[in-house]
Amino acid sequence: MLIDCGLYQGGRELKQENAEPFGFDPESIDFLLLTHAHLDHCGRIPLLVKRGFRGQIVTTSASRDLARLVLLDSARIQEEEASRRSRHAGDDGEKNDAEPLYDVLEALDSLDFFGRTTDYGVPLTLAEGFCATFLDAGHILGAASVLLELAEGKQGRRVLFSGDLGNAGRPILRDPTPPPVVDVVVMETTYGDRCHRDLAASVEELYAAISATISRGGAVIIPTFALERAQEILYHLREGVEAGRLPRDMPVYLDSPMAISATEIFERHPECFDEEAFRLLREGRDPFHLPGLRFTRETDESKAIDRSRSSSVIMAGSGMCTGGRVRHHLRQHLGREQSSVVFVGFAALGTLARRIIDGEGEVSIFGEKIAVRAQVHTINGFSAHADQTELLTWHATARPSTTFLVHGEEGVMAQFAARLPGTRVEMPSLHDEFEL
Numbered sequence: 001m002l003i004d005c006g007l008y009q010g011g012r013e014l015k016q017e018n019a020e021p022f023g024f025d026p027e028s029i030d031f032l033l034l035t036h037a038h039l040d041h042c043g044r045i046p047l048l049v050k051r052g053f054r055g056q057i058v059t060t061s062a063s064r065d066l067a068r069l070v071l072l073d074s075a076r077i078q079e080e081e082a083s084r085r086s087r088h089a090g091d092d093g094e095k096n097d098a099e100p101l102y103d104v105l106e107a108l109d110s111l112d113f114f115g116r117t118t119d120y121g122v123p124l125t126l127a128e129g130f131c132a133t134f135l136d137a138g139h140i141l142g143a144a145s146v147l148l149e150l151a152e153g154k155q156g157r158r159v160l161f162s163g164d165l166g167n168a169g170r171p172i173l174r175d176p177t178p179p180p181v182v183d184v185v186v187m188e189t190t191y192g193d194r195c196h197r198d199l200a201a202s203v204e205e206l207y208a209a210i211s212a213t214i215s216r217g218g219a220v221i222i223p224t225f226a227l228e229r230a231q232e233i234l235y236h237l238r239e240g241v242e243a244g245r246l247p248r249d250m251p252v253y254l255d256s257p258m259a260i261s262a263t264e265i266f267e268r269h270p271e272c273f274d275e276e277a278f279r280l281l282r283e284g285r286d287p288f289h290l291p292g293l294r295f296t297r298e299t300d301e302s303k304a305i306d307r308s309r310s311s312s313v314i315m316a317g318s319g320m321c322t323g324g325r326v327r328h329h330l331r332q333h334l335g336r337e338q339s340s341v342v343f344v345g346f347a348a349l350g351t352l353a354r355r356i357i358d359g360e361g362e363v364s365i366f367g368e369k370i371a372v373r374a375q376v377h378t379i380n381g382f383s384a385h386a387d388q389t390e391l392l393t394w395h396a397t398a399r400p401s402t403t404f405l406v407h408g409e410e411g412v413m414a415q416f417a418a419r420l421p422g423t424r425v426e427m428p429s430l431h432d433e434f435e436l
Helices: 012-018 045-050 061-087 104-111 199-215 229-242 257-268 275-282 299-308 326-333 352-357 388-398 410-417
Strands: 031-033 056-060 116-118 124-127 130-136 144-152 155-161 184-188 219-223 252-255 293-295 312-316 340-343 362-365 368-371 375-378 402-406 424-426
Touching: 045 061, 045 104, 056 061, 056 130, 061 104, 061 257, 184 388, 199 219, 199 229, 199 340, 199 375, 219 326, 229 252, 229 257, 229 312, 252 257, 252 299, 299 312, 299 326, 312 326, 326 362, 326 368, 340 352, 352 362, 352 375, 402 410
Parallel strands: 031 056, 056 116, 155 184, 184 402, 219 312, 219 340, 252 293, 252 312, 340 375, 402 424
Antiparallel strands: 124 130, 130 144, 144 155, 362 368
């Protein structure tokens, strides 16, 4: 049994790490339980299949639909990057780095193994002594925590994998389901060292940044995660226009084919929505539509945005600025004092987004040095991850005797561990083994 099979994201060293052996035999895995469709949780599934996995992938219906989108996009990007590296291989002699982890055909092959979908709260007996229940994690559409009820002889263990836990009180999705009491938890710690800003204050800051930028004739660049964050920002922009807080004729570009498709997938899965978003749909209103919204799927349409140099809001992927169209917009606008860059999500160490957030005065984009003159805003209240208070509450409700901390920077995990009395805490390294 395997929980998730994600892609490391960040610098060159992590790209090499993705190609390393898994540390187990892929052919030996009977079930892959996928918590959600973010790339760092599903991104190596095609590689798993490529190396021999022939088991069954179990997840929610929404996660299956989003994973298809994410994996095909990942394969396309890897093919493009491999082609680029191959063209420049003679410059540094690193020809072996030119192969993609997997291509589009291999990504398509991996989709055949998504054999079963499940609803929240439904126990699935997958094998003798092996029952899995997916619980709403409130993180992105279809995201789940996974409760495993395991039996071996006369012994039994209740093991709960948090997946990525959502930030309560946000629009569109329901809050995370409170966890049951278990013996062991394996939990994320992304924001285990801090509390988020109030969401209402974050929305106000977003409106203020957009209004100020539009008034001085600049463009607002929002590096956007295609899943959840793009839809959440559209939701708030619609509310801002309807409330008169933002100009009704303000051009808003969703310049991400993946985010456009993800928005369409969101609208197919209202079963995941909270009461307010579901009410809008019931009234025939699109929660993600506003008057000035334009979807730009084609490359030529994307290029035309920057040529116009007009005041606008440009939402483009990727959220960490590691790829996608946002880098083209940053190249055009980072050097403009009139423009703004608004970060509304987590940025990992080593990414272009993190370097801009940390205040570097000059960054390299497509080999070109760009001075950072645009206004830079970092708004943390939109996070799709639970903050320290919410993580502590979740853990206290589960009351585990043993806790494994994962999915966080080392210093953050250490701070969070210090706040967990009454449980044995482990912070495992790659390939560590533990007996439950």
